[in-house]
Amino acid sequence: MIAVIGLGFVGLTTGLGLAHRTGQPVFAYDADEYKRELYKSKQIPFYEPQLQEHLELYEGNRFIVCDTMVETVAQADIIFICVGTPSSSSGETDLGDLRRAVIACLDALAQLSQPQHYPVFVIKSTVPASTTTDVIQPLLQGRGYRIGENIGLASNPEFLREGSAWHDFVQPDRIIIGELDPIGAQRLKELYVNFGVPIHCVSAHTAEFVKYASNALLATMISFANELSMIAKRIGSINIPQVFHLLHEDKRWQGHPAKMTDYVFPGCGFGGYCLPKDTLSLYAHAEQYGHEAVMLKAVLQVNEDIKSHIVEQIAAAVLPEETIGILGLSFKPESDDVRGAVSRDIIGLLLKRGYSRIVAYDPLAMDNFRSAYGLPIEYADSVEEVVERSQVITIITAWRDFKDKKNLYNGKKIIDGRHFL
Ligand SMILES: NC(=O)c1ccc[n+]([C@@H]2O[C@H](COP(=O)([O-])OP(=O)(O)OC[C@H]3O[C@@H](n4cnc5c(N)ncnc54)[C@H](O)[C@@H]3O)[C@@H](O)[C@H]2O)c1
Incomplete structure (x- = not known):
């Protein structure tokens, strides 16, 4: 059986989505009592398409909201941790909720007279690479567990987008399992097999890092477009949405896999006659108009750094x-x-x-x-x-x-x- 801890956008979608796709009972818990009560009365404290109807369908049968952690993990052989991982004031990831959630699960397991043999903890929250091995694993080991002997641990990042969370969860592009023990990875593979999408078993660090690569790329592309819009505004008479619509007609964005994937791939830097000179030229041109194009400057700098x-x-x-x-x-x-x-x-x-x-x-x-x-x-x-x-x-x-x-x-x-x- 499945347990889901933390019932925000990701946890609620994960719990309902797994109930829907696997047919297995999902035991769900959130530290926030108000949220638990809402879910039990089939209400959702945020808007997200398709969750309401699936909550109505599964609450109380396949999706069981529990009042205690003990109830939640009692029969679970897979425990998904989906709590928030916000930024701290210094910009680092605040892992406080994650730590507390895992410790509360371990406390609950310790209270059981007949705990599940070999429960598998799965970190679905977005966490910096190395968190699963360096922060979570020691918590389990501190309670006498040994990964691969009597407990499993895996990273399984989530790529859903708010606004299409249900669709993204039940029809993901791929499933990524950051594997630390073969039994844990196997159990996750079996859980996801009916999703009918590629399942990739990679190192836990790799799984954690993919999630950041994905979001940082999106953020970079948005800021790139915005930097160009600021340069264009300074120069004047440039229709910037038109520039981007025309850019999108580049065939390298199309096809499967799109040729653009060749460019979004690590190597030892770009060279040739055009990319270095034209990026430098655009940077210098913007400067003439009083705008420092910080991204273009960084792009050129990274191209030197990678060679070193x-x-x-x-x-x-x-x-x-x-x-x-x-x-x-x-x-x-x-x-x-x-x-x-x-x-x-x-x-x-x-x-x-x-x-x-x-x-x-x-x-x-x-x-x-x-x-x-x-x-x-x-x-x-x-x-x-x-x-x-x-x-x-x-x-x-x-x-x-x-x-x-x-x-x-x-x-x-x-x-x-x-x-x-
Ligand atoms: N929101 C997204 O679109 C999205 C997409 C992919 C991944 N993620 C990642 O998934 C994680 C969860 O995101 P979210 O948007 O669902 O966050 P959220 O803040 O909406 O939900 C987190 C939930 O965890 C609960 N919680 C906190 N501490 C707890 C504890 N100790 N025990 C039980 N419950 C606890 C909170 O009460 C809250 O309901 C984050 O790491 C986030 O970065 C989010």
Whole structure:
């Protein structure tokens, strides 16, 4: 049976949604007595489409609002924690409610004469990566439980949107399970199997982080659009909604998966003739009109930081007298253009740090790179030669050939700057 702790937007939707999709009884508890009474009389203290009818349908049968935590967890083999995780005054996540809710569940379990064998705690609240392992796990261990032996623990972030919470919960894009023990993960997989959507078991940290990645991306896109609207206003005579409607007609937003996903993917930075120069140009142009485009400035700064970050990784993997292999010199695959190429900057930073043994290979761009930059490095005739001669190999351009030959890298230190192997 299922227990849900914390009955706000997420907890109420989770409880009713699981009752609906799994047919299992859900025992639900909120610390707020007023809310419990409302739910028991089939009323909801906020507006959210489709919840009212499902509360009317399931309250008292499949969805049982309990007055005590003991009643709630007594028969539960999965306990979903859905309490709020607001910002504290310093901006960090306030985990107070989360801690209190888990402790109250543990107190309740301790009061049971016949507690469930192997209850599984599932953190559905949005929490910073590492919270489940570093904050929740110790609470369970402090009560003598051992994850994987007599208790389960998992992260299972929620992606519902207010206004379409019911639809988003019962028909999610995917289910993400941050796995800490196989029994807990298996139980969640079985619970969600009828949802008929992809279920991904990942590390708990990854699951927690995806939720922040998702919201931070949305926030970034909104602020990007707003920054451009402020620049446009200063310049004048720019119809900014039209700009964005036209932008949306870019085919890269369409299709499945949309080509735009290539851009929203980590790597070792953007390069080429256009993105660096045009972003810088827009930043400088806005400045002329008295507007500091802080996002564009940050975009350019991050593009420098990521190159230094890759260089740090290489430096940590290689001794100064060893050889560094560079795979890829063009700014992107299927091109021999090396203008603004990330490879130039990364090699430049390595040379500056005293790494003089660098051997590079690119299927198309070696001649252009050699004549454009004249850097004191060696050039190889093949991927095989780079692998043969280097102690650490860094992939900078995502040429298909480098992926097809990945077996060559076995036993070598490899820094995959494009995360594509
Ligand atoms: N609102 C959203 O759209 C949304 C979407 C996805 C994820 N989330 C995340 O889900 C979590 C819950 O969000 P929400 O919007 O449902 O919050 P909420 O504030 O609406 O609800 C939280 C509920 O938990 C209850 N609660 C607090 N402490 C408790 C305790 N110790 N024991 C039992 N109940 C307790 C509160 O009384 C409240 O009813 C947050 O971490 C939030 O970031 C929210």
